[in-house]
Amino acid sequence: MGTVDDLVGRSNRLGADPGTTNYAGGNTSASGELVDPVTGAPAEVLWVKGSGGDLGTLTAAGLAVLRLDRVRALVDVYPGVEHEDAMVAAFDHCLFGRGGAAPSIDTAMHALVDVAHVDHLHPDAGIALATAADGETLTAEIFGDRVVWVPWRRPGFQLGLDIRDVQRANPQAIGCILGGHGITAWGATSEECEANSLTIIRTAEAHIAEHGSAEPFGAVVPGREPLPEAERRARAAALAPVIRGLASTDRRMVGHFTDSEAVLDFMAREKLAPLAALGTSCPDHFLRTKVSPMVLDLPAAAPLEEVVDRLHALHADYRRDYAAYYARHATADSPAIRGADPAIVLVPGVGMFSFGTDQQTARVAGEFYVNAITVMRGAEALSRYAPIEESEKFRIEYWALEEAKLARRPKPKPLAGRIAIVTGAGSGIGRAIAQRLAAEGACVAVADLDGEAASRVAGELGSADVAIAVTADVTAADAVQSAVEATVLAFGGLDLVVNNAGLSISKPLLETTERDWDLQHDVMAKGSFLVSRAAARVMLAQDLGGDIVYISSKNAVFAGPNNLAYGAAKADQAHQVRLLAAELGPHGIRVNGVNPDGVVRGSGIFAGGWGAERAKVYGVPEEDLGAFYAQRTLLKREVLPEHVANAVFALTAGELSHTTGLHVPVDAGVAAAFLR
Template sequence: MTNPTVNPTVAALVERSNRLGADPRNTNYAGGNTSAKGVERDPVTGEDVELVWVKGSGGDLGTLTGAGLAVLRLDRMRALVDVYPGVDREDEMVAAFDYCLHGKGGAAPSIDTAMHGLVDAAHVDHLHPDSGIAIATAADGEKLTEVVFDGKVVWVPWRRPGFQLGLDIAEIKAKNPEAIGCVLGGHGITAWGDTSEEAEASSLWIIQTAATYIEGHSRPEPFGPALGGYAALPEAERRAKAAALVPTIRSIASQDRPMVGHFTDSDEVLDFLAAAEHPRLAGLGTSCPDHFLRTKVKPLVLDLPATASVEESAARLRELHTAYREDYQAYYDRHATPDSPAIRGADPLIVLVPGVGMFSFGKDKQTARVAGEFYVNAINVMRGAEGLSTYAPIDESEKFRIEYWALEEAKLQRMPKPKPLATRIALVTGAASGIGKAIAAKYAAEGACVVIADLSLEKAQAAAAEIAGDEGADVAVGVQVDVSDEAKVQAAVDEALLAFGGLDLVVNNAGLSLSKALLETTVADWDLQHNVMAKGSFLVSRTAAKAMIEQRLGGDIVYISSKNSVFAGPNNIAYSATKADQAHQVRLLAAELGEHGIRVNGINPDGVVQGSGIFSSGWGANRAAVYGVEEKDLGKFYAQRTLLKREVLPDHVANAAYALVGPDLTQTTGLHIPVDAGVAAAFLR
């Protein structure tokens, strides 16, 4: 079979898909699908065979490659029409697509494959543009379709995606040869063309025509007049309140299973929540299947003005959460059949707070962010539909049929097993280099979202970018913090909360050292080291613990102490004393925070020279002088004084830091782990 990356038909399809998917006005992330039909030589028979290439299940148009396409034989797809058992059994047709695959078939065929294979057009696009869905969800959408598109686009009443919808659209096209596409009631649009360029032009014409019509004909204030007291708070006040509410909101979204969050305070969200009709519209829920599969059928909306205090808002959110869970259970009970999958959880995925913004949640940061993007799409849809008519999403029963569709359940079951630290959010101080950076990298590799906190913002952001790679801010972000400053610690924790929607793991790693004898150690030297390590650890732990307690999800605090916390060496009074302070903080906090499920443990490394910011800033030279060795040989010197004769590296400490928060030591708290290759004088007693 011809390599799809060099097949001109497929190349044009991928390029068209990428262009369409790159513009959020055309479709949302992983939403919609595209296809192309063409001829290739069958390597077995040597005969030409008609094929259809269509975006596979779960792919994204904006990043689609040839490997993401399903490849099917058209003759076999068309033959399915003769064996189609009817709407009641159309789910069986998805399995039948496997018997239509050409060669290895490429990606798994999606539920929309029939739409592309059965429609008599060489190129087909199915998209979810806000403007198109606004027409599709308007109460008089069929009439609007006639008026807006002047007969070039045909209305197709709502039907769940599947084989029958493909037949419906094929029939519509056959009966309307002048049409370039259709509006799918409650759902989206489909367009076609004889060439790839023609299909793309048809799609863009439908999207732009709908958007222009909405802009020119929408009534003022489609969401109703402003609601007193619900206007957006000033930015600084808004974000401070958001950070203060995040722990409560995450606990609400995570009662059934832990979630990662995303915060959005865009104008679309704030304007929607400031208008009088937002409670009614939010209660109607989303309509497009791609929307509500990621946002749940409707959000939880705080019914208090923006001026309500954090305490009032938090208390009311918990009350509303109880009602939301009861309502969702009732929704499930109304529509579930004996064959329905078990309820997947009754917590909201979207929480709206007037004057503040939107909190969206998912199994990871990307999923949470995309859920928020989809709800913004839904707001845009509501604005368009309300501006022209009345927003009328598909029936609740239809939403349930899709949300608890056996095919959707099968897709969820195919998802890869999550990594050990999936859904956990870590804040690591002093993480731009050395031990801290190694720990952050280890946590990210094991599935955590990581906040790199360092005195240098530039270095923190560079470390975050290196650790996250192509996944970017969905995995790691860099923030600036001076751990000795109470206000700056609070600001850094707030940034962590807003970046990922919560906080589960804290590593107190920030430190420095001045190697001086007792008589040479000044009060300033003493205060500096105690402010950064003893006081800094206290401030970070106290601030993080407050959030963890409110989250009700437990958590972990790890102290990077030192073998010097128990080992008495020369010319090190200030450093070793503050490390002993940190070591006892571990025991004190383990005793105090255990009732909240928060575990506190410590690690006692020996001198870690490689990559260390402390050693490179003068400490290494001082210690080398004390021991009478060259600075470049300090790591080797430390190794030779150990029982194992091995140098301790940042990764060794990172492995211990992972062991303490991973799945294997869940019953351990108040522990110190030596990572020193064996220093007998530092054995714990």
């Protein structure tokens, strides 16, 4: 269908540039005719991006389809701005056929304008004009009568009527600037509409570039300059767990770190504090970023202890101020306060930390604040940044429609909000564990000595919002620290550690070399210690508890033949579980172990020669080793990587919240390895 294809193509192009419209922001529409299946007569319909969709990734399935005659008939029954919410429900009675997306609050803006194609966008340059103190004058100065100013009004049916009236009264206009909000453009064809949208945006950008002041945020404040990159990243990694712990006071959050030039420059300038206090203006922005950020007010190179103490004090102030903001504006009908922690934390000289219930939400919140910085820069360059009133922000943040949208979200997965690192995750058991944790909602750092294997597995799990790859030699403290820091910078912190990296060399005592002994103990005993130590530092700084799981072995308690170095290293791991459970328990960190039997299929260890060695010991063909292991068990079942992953999930998903110091056998029943 040409009209729909054109609309989707236009939407995707406009949504591809975050400077044109932010993620999930704005909406586009087209009107045309379809045959009414009841009467057989043509019916005029509107295709418009549905609620919660994203222009950049929009497909036909994300469009709401409505009968225009029915939507326009709502004008006659519209009860006024006090009843805007009821009008959204009324759109459901205007739908054409079944299926399609749910209509959004902006549907009226598209249905009531007497033009076939309409774009409503949130471009940085457009919002800069919309939030300038003299935005109406600037609009007339820049565009003449081709673009008309529309004063701020909360999105809804009345805003649609306002824009309809503006368009009718100004037939020469190609669009309008919506005060405090964004832009709307229209055209007789899809091509004309897109061209008009881009004309408004590019004209605004050019005017700001040509006529704006060179330093709209003021001079650089000594002490707030960006730290050198290596020092900046190290400081960020040290602060991220502290900040995430504070931002998770009401609800566990995932974090995202940004140290782009735009962010660092904004934080270094003298207008940082007053502009940050004003908050964002575009509704899509502050719904993600909250009414204002938390800003550290210490020099970039201040001692770490001093910074941590100050962050705690600022967080207490922020929570008190947010609760007061809620109390100032809440009514008997307002939804309950959703949490008083900041979504954006600015640390001059270091970077911006943004938070959300998952990594995508945290990342998008950061992207929105970068948009907001660009908006403030443009407004200050031409005039003075003057966002919408605090009371209006509250009305949108605690809008019943937003509450309903939140209620429609799927139930969180068991590990949602949890951040994990799995060592030896490039193959076998580690890969299966990483897959299971990601499938259950965790953000996962796939760590392996083989960087290519780690990247391959991370790619299997999804985008960087789900998984990252880190190359890590667990025998080297520096490499372990780097892997943990990479995880912290990617996701904000660390909650769940799986010590799975391992290898095995099967030899009799007299053939076991010192190198054999040292290598296995370095990887499994020392490596687990190094990973647990680095992870515990992060968990203690977060003060959110955590889980450390050791993939040990039945060989930790069962004396098999020709297996001294491996069995002794696994016994070391097993006792680390007990020791760390006792030490870390008072901090809410649980430490448990999993004792598998030989996992042959899919195992990197067995494929690397261990299988051939063990098959030789037991006198069976290597291809029959898994079946041999199964037959010596009580259940006569072969242990696979996913069975070990199941045990890790059971230990960490919450049902065993009061269990620590436990070793879970995953061996199909090896009586000689029963725990005593």
